[in-house]
Amino acid sequence: xxxxxxxxxxxxxxxxxxxxxxxxxxxxxxxxxxxxxxxxxxxxxxxxxxxxxxxxxxxxxxxxxxxxxxxxxxxxxxxxxxxxxxxxxxxxxxxxxxxxxxxxxxxxxxxxxxxxxxxxxxx
Numbered sequence: 695x696x697x698x699x700x701x702x703x704x705x706x707x708x709x710x711x712x713x714x715x716x717x718x719x720x721x722x723x724x725x726x727x728x729x730x731x732x733x734x735x736x737x738x739x740x741x742x743x744x745x746x747x748x749x750x751x752x753x754x755x756x757x758x759x760x761x762x763x764x765x766x767x768x769x770x771x772x773x774x775x776x777x778x779x780x781x782x783x784x785x786x787x788x789x790x791x792x793x794x795x796x797x798x799x800x801x802x803x804x805x806x807x808x809x810x811x812x813x814x815x816x817x
Contacts, residue, residue: 696720696806698790703811706780710815714775716790716808724768727797729804730775732786732813739789741799743775753799757783780815787812 702714729744743764766773791804
């Protein structure tokens with residue numbers, strides 16, 4: 695089992711940067727694919743970024759490409775999302791997700807989820 699907990703959310707102004715972190719418990723984390731998703735109020739959860747087990751391969755949603763960077767530290771069992779040039783449209787609850795066998799941009803691919811952290815970007 696892997697338990698995930700996000701941190702680092704908050705209220706920032708447009709154009710600012712913010713770094714989200716996700717801490718994982720359980721020895722299996724280094725064997726997991728990991729990703730970040732977000733959910734805008736009243737909308738379905740959407741893919742933001744994913745990273746391979748070793749961290750060498752990453753994918754991003756077009757809406758965040760060039761502004762967000764996903765990374766992981768398997769020694770510390772963490773996965774992070776560095777967000778820059780934030781826009782009001784980035785306002786959402788951000789979720790960390792992981793799975794032992796699957797990766798990609800679809801919610802059902804991931805078995806382990808955190809509780810989410812709120813990011814609010816003011817204009």
